[in-house]
Amino acid sequence: MKGGRWITETGSSTYLSEAVAIWFRDLRGEFRTRYAVNAILMFAVTTLIAVSFSIGSFRIGEGEQPFLYAVLLWIILVFSALSGLSRSFVKEEEASTMDVLKLSARPQAVFLGKLFFNLTLLAALELIIVPSFILLMDYKIELPGLFVAMVVSGGVGLGGGTTIVAAMIAQASARGALFSVLSFPLLLPLMITAIKGCEKAAVGTNNSGWPEVRIAVAYSVVMIVMSLFLFPLIWEE
Amino acid sequence: MYSLKVSNLCKQYTETYLFQDISFELHPGEVMAISGWNGSGKSTLLRVIAGLVRPTTGRVEMFFKGESIAREFRRRFVGMVAPAFSLYEELTALENLEFFCKVRGIGYDRESCLVIMEQIGLSESAGTLCRNYSSGMKQRLKLAQALLHKPPLLLLDEPGCNLDSKGMEVVENIIADQRRSGMSIIASNERREVDYGDRVINLSK
Secondary structure (H helix, E strand, O other): OOOOOHHHHHHHOOHHHHHHHHHHHHHHHHHHHOHHHHHHHHHHHHHHHHHHHHOOOOOOOOOOHHHHHHHHHHHHHHHHHHHHOOHHHHHHHHOOOHHHHHHHOOHHHHHHHHHHHHHHHHHHHHHHHHHHHHHHHOOOOOOHHHHHHHHHHHHHHHHHHHHHHHHHHOOOOOHHHHHHHHHHHHHHHHHHHHHHHHHHHHHOOOOOOHHHHHHHHHHHHHHHHHHHHHHHHHHOO | OEEEEEEEEEEEEOOEEEEEEEEEEEOOOOEEEEEOOOOOOHHHHHHHHHOOOOOOEEEEEEEEOOEEEOHHHHHHHEEEEOOOOOOOOOOEHHHHHHHHHHHOOOOOOHHHHHHHHHHOOOHHHOOOEHHHOOHHHHHHHHHHHHHOOOOOEEEEEOOOOOOOHHHHHHHHHHHHHHHHHOEEEEEOOOHHHHOOOOEEEEOOO
16 A cells, blocks of 8 residues: 555546546446446437338428428437436446435536546437438438537537536436426427528538537536536535 | 644534534544444435535535645545445446546556556456346445546545454555545444544434
């Protein structure tokens, strides 16, 4: 064992190193239990299959496809995220590990760790669902760069919004319903922006979709920065 | 070096006072015991001291070389074990300790963790998932987690909970070890555990 009291060495740790420790712990736990992944992917895949079989590429006129496909894609992504991303905080409460975590980690590090975990889940969701949606629906995208930027920036905003709401509802009794009810108005502006951006990427007339990407990036930055300030208040009693 | 000062502590839920006017000071080498009936507020008092719960009135201050440590930092100077706490069941015992080392910023040293595992009698099952542990083994691991950063203040809420006689010896050794340089507060109804204290606060009165 090292000499002296270890407590004197805590000054050397950074928020980022603590956040990474929480992120990797959550990933390791998720890899072994697959609670959140199963919930998100089951919802996403069944919705995608239902949409592709019931609508397909031939039921919608070519002129309406860019808008309606963008709507369907973001409905699948947002509601899949809502089905599982609350687990990041809820599982701490359900497993009675919240107090030990409160005693061990600084609030901002906990928020960042949970955010990284939720962003990892969202990245996996988007990597599976977006290409599958494009293939199954025969989704033609004229500006792939803009489309990817929109999906990525929208995903980061989605992760930021759902993480802070998950922290807020973790200690409530009706968590599931509360998570959707609180998240939806918070995510609606982002969802509308992302739908517009994806529609413009599909139409591809010009690069006029970038304002939507900028709005999504600004939304994500504001959401994450504000959450970092607000989270200690939520995390405390 | 470190000291604890609790002044006029009071916790009220709705219109009922759980405890009132609790005041004491604790210095290195001292052990305080808190006893009382079920529901008298022993666990809540420990949670207030740890900084997990805000008191209705009163103050808890921790000092390092005479300077007060802010509440948000105080938690990191505390090691706490309580029946209501759990560790991560989907991780092994060693992975749990690794996580708490990293998240507390003390750096993970496998050898040091194995020494602690040996001290609490879990060295042979260090690689076992915690969900497969018995309740006594989980209690021992909780003790290891609380000792990992060698905290100046150790808060033990019913430390002998689920432990056999060998486990109780481990608790005795931990308290004796902590007495050499740190402070301890034990909340319990068990006569044997209350007797570890140099002073006793009875919340039943």
